[in-house]
Amino acid sequence: MNSNRTYQLADSVVFQKTKEEFGGLSNMAAGYSLNINDVIIPTAEHLYQACRFPHSPELQLAIISEPSPMTAKKLGRQKIEMTRKDWDKIQFKVMKWVLEVKLSQNWESFGKLLRETGDKHIVELAPKNKIWGAAKDGSVLTGTNALGRLLMQLRETYVKPDHYQACVNPLEIEDFLLLGNPIGIVCNEEYESEIEWSLNRSILPTS
Template identity: 45%
Template sequence: MKDRSVKRVYKRDSSIIFRKTHENFGGLSNMASGYPIELSGVYIRTSEALYQACRYPHLPDVQRAIISQNSPMTGKMKSKLYRNNTREDWENIRVQIMKWCLRVKLAQNWIKFGTLLESTLEYPIVEESHKDDFWGAKPIDENELVGINVLGRLLMELREEYLKFKNTHDYVLKAPSIDNFYLLGSKVETIYSKENEHEYNRNHKIEICFQMNTFHGKVGESKRVTSSPSSTSGSMS
């Protein structure tokens, strides 16, 4: 991922801002319920639970403990108990993992999540956070937020991807090219759009190709502000 130390300024009156899941556009949050995921027969309530479980491919019992929690926040708290056992390359692959988790959320909630993404039009998407300016952006006054906003930028990328393929019935999502990428002891399989899986035609499939280390989504009229790498650590890491 490029520009990991670059912060941007976003204006409330010209951006889609989300924070709490019950508020407008709250479904964009990884914490949002109502966007369930199923991988190899394993039911996962939220994309946040999936993301946290990806820290521990070598510890299936820990993964099971995380995804079995009734709320994404308790799953995240459960994950924190084992942070010292996080896979060693996590800092290098966490954005790649997040990108994949968001696409899983879309693939398995194609109409519901896709419609939500489309409703943001071409506005910048920003997760507001008072602690984390890596995944989101922090408010600096009543109308401006500053942050790297990685999650928002990934969602903007995903919005463009959805608009490109929204009328197709063939959405195929391959697992990222990451060593030891396991869920509950099994390799993660290719995922098909859940709402369209019965119409899947292997002779006319569209494979979604990822360029995991770059952003291609629009960032609206946001300004760029440089910052030191030391200021980019966020609470959602």
């Protein structure tokens, strides 16, 4: 995914700050909490940063306990030397998984936001990080825009066809851990409750 893209501003949905119209597309956006192994994680950014450090459960706990996603990110940067050795090879896979979990567990709100982007390009405005986003130069946006491209994949794969992914499988990578435990299949709690209710209802006597 390390290749530059160029987008016309007029044909793009651009986000940067979380309070903007499409700010919920940002990993920093509040209101899209995630449940991994029965651990509630405030934002996608918290989870992504925690995934850097599978061999340091104490650091993972410190990251996901931070109230602010920006502070969680800074904490990860402060301990950058503890990052798993294969991070550069797997970081885009991890981000894709994080976003799939975000969509699965926030289908109504996050799915609605992605649907509202229509057929436009999704671009994160990030002049200082043109790997995950893109920089603006007049009416043109240039950068790798990895986050925007992954969001567009989600939109095309799940949102447009209304294909709800209730459960997300763990990544098939070594040491995919959270707080010392392997990350298992992640299912939406509401979905699990509906299945349990349906099963219980089906075995009730009809008379």
